[in-house]
Amino acid sequence: MTTILVADDDPDILELVNYKLSQSGYAVIAVPDGKLALEQAREHHPDLMILDVAMPFHSGIDVTLDIRKDPDLKNTPIILLTAKSMEQDTERGFAAGATDYMTKPFSPRELLSRVQAVLGRTV
Amino acid sequence: MRLALVVSVLLLLVSILLMLLATIIFRFVRTKLEARSATYEAELRTMLVRFLSEDLSLSELRVLKKIHSSQFDEISEAMLTKVKGRAKDILVSFLYSRGAIDQAITRTRKFGYLGRCKAAMFLGNVGIPEARVPLESMLRDRRRDVRTIAVRCLGQLGKPESVPALLSAVDDDEHPVPFGTVLVALMRIGSSGKELMKAGLNSGGGQRRAAIAEILGMEGSTEDTPDLISLLENDPSFEVKVRSARALGRIGSPKAIPSLNKYLDSGQPTALRIVCCGALAAIGDRETVPEIISLLSDGNDQLARAAANAASQMGPTGIKYLNLAATSNSKGASFAKEALARLAAQAPRISQD
Numbered sequence A: 001m002t003t004i005l006v007a008d009d010d011p012d013i014l015e016l017v018n019y020k021l022s023q024s025g026y027a028v029i030a031v032p033d034g035k036l037a038l039e040q041a042r043e044h045h046p047d048l049m050i051l052d053v054a055m056p057f058h059s060g061i062d063v064t065l066d067i068r069k070d071p072d073l074k075n076t077p078i079i080l081l082t083a084k085s086m087e088q089d090t091e092r093g094f095a096a097g098a099t100d101y102m103t104k105p106f107s108p109r110e111l112l113s114r115v116q117a118v119l120g121r122t123v
Numbered sequence B: 001m002r003l004a005l006v007v008s009v010l011l012l013l014v015s016i017l018l019m020l021l022a023t024i025i026f027r028f029v030r031t032k033l034e035a036r037s038a039t040y041e042a043e044l045r046t047m048l049v050r051f052l053s054e055d056l057s058l059s060e061l062r063v064l065k066k067i068h069s070s071q072f073d074e075i076s077e078a079m080l081t082k083v084k085g086r087a088k089d090i091l092v093s094f095l096y097s098r099g100a101i102d103q104a105i106t107r108t109r110k111f112g113y114l115g116r117c118k119a120a121m122f123l124g125n126v127g128i129p130e131a132r133v134p135l136e137s138m139l140r141d142r143r144r145d146v147r148t149i150a151v152r153c154l155g156q157l158g159k160p161e162s163v164p165a166l167l168s169a170v171d172d173d174e175h176p177v178p179f180g181t182v183l184v185a186l187m188r189i190g191s192s193g194k195e196l197m198k199a200g201l202n203s204g205g206g207q208r209r210a211a212i213a214e215i216l217g218m219e220g221s222t223e224d225t226p227d228l229i230s231l232l233e234n235d236p237s238f239e240v241k242v243r244s245a246r247a248l249g250r251i252g253s254p255k256a257i258p259s260l261n262k263y264l265d266s267g268q269p270t271a272l273r274i275v276c277c278g279a280l281a282a283i284g285d286r287e288t289v290p291e292i293i294s295l296l297s298d299g300n301d302q303l304a305r306a307a308a309n310a311a312s313q314m315g316p317t318g319i320k321y322l323n324l325a326a327t328s329n330s331k332g333a334s335f336a337k338e339a340l341a342r343l344a345a346q347a348p349r350i351s352q353d
Helices: A011-023 A034-044 A060-069 A087-096 A108-122 B002-052 B066-079 B086-097 B100-107 B113-126 B129-140 B144-157 B160-171 B179-202 B206-219 B222-234 B238-251 B254-262 B270-283 B286-297 B301-312 B315-327 B333-346
Strands: A003-007 A027-031 A048-052 A078-082 A100-103
Touching: A003 A011, A003 A034, A011 A027, A011 A108, A011 B002, A011 B066, A027 A034, A034 A048, A034 A060, A048 A060, A048 A108, A060 A078, A060 A087, A078 A087, A078 A108, A087 A100, A100 A108, A108 B086, B002 B066, B002 B086, B066 B086, B066 B100, B086 B100, B100 B113, B100 B129, B113 B129, B113 B144, B129 B144, B129 B160, B144 B160, B144 B179, B160 B179, B160 B206, B179 B206, B179 B222, B206 B222, B206 B238, B222 B238, B222 B254, B238 B254, B238 B270, B254 B270, B254 B286, B270 B286, B270 B301, B286 B301, B286 B315, B286 B333, B301 B315, B301 B333, B315 B333
Parallel strands: A003 A027, A003 A048, A048 A078, A078 A100
Antiparallel strands: none
């Protein structure tokens, strides 16, 4: 089963993404911060990660940078999900190694399509 | 006497004990209630997520008890700002069916200003066309913070029909609103409101035309150059003239050069001369460099310094003229040297690594 790790400090969004992906047949690991995201990624080696940019302890960009340095995880696709729609944030996200980028407010359907597209390219 | 003292001390001790007990009970009950509320919140959030994912029907939600349904409405309202597309449509239909939107419209006229603020924010987040008229009425609210929120929410709503009301709001001295907030709202409405905005050039006060000039400059369309030239040359308001000059610089059309040049004249107010100088630099036509350099010898040091900075932004021609001015014996030599030094300090460092 394809495993997706989702990290967001907003419980509404975490639950919504978790439910939408589980409903579509993915195994989901949902965590509320960046540090836990990194720990869980190292333990479970997910097929895809969806990370909020502005999270406590470790931002989504910090996690992306750490994942790209990790030899076991460096090829894991990452979708960044953030409230920041500024161009420089998008650039920062891609520079850190993100595969795709979505801004909040987001459409759960669109997120699912992006997940399928990214996994279709990589898994 | 002694007995009375003992009784008083005892009474005091008993009251302290009772107060301590009451505090402990209060804290215990509050913790229990918070824990229960958190449990319900988690359950209600799951229900909302299932509802948004179309796994739970509206009729299934009707089983909620009254106390839970108001908590559910709160969670739904919080979700409004987080989702878009189909999920948001479902959420808005649900809030309609609950009467939350009609209630918010009614709350926009209630006495408590916090309630009016909340109602405005809710209507802005819902983003339905019906929210426009009540939000526009709030532009004349007696509280400035309510009016400010209404402006912000009208921008969020993004309906071009709101443009006349927003422009009237900047002119309304009895119900003032922050000028910058109106500009942001007009920017969010964008080009769809442009025709209505330009219609406002022929009516109302100076603040309205100043706002229009600012927005036209930020949009940066060359087709608006004639309107802005006309504002610069004919408008009685000094603020409108300054903002129009700056807007012409942002647009960058060479058609504005003759008008901007006219306002470099020493008979004009310094602020306008400085802005026109900056606008000419932004347009960047090298033919205008000598005119700008000539301002280095102006009696007004502020203008001379602005002219030197403007020339430093005009590429090789500007720098060539600045170097000439810097080596001359003219009054402007020091300003030219200053601008060149600033330019040198900004140059990127190149390292061998």
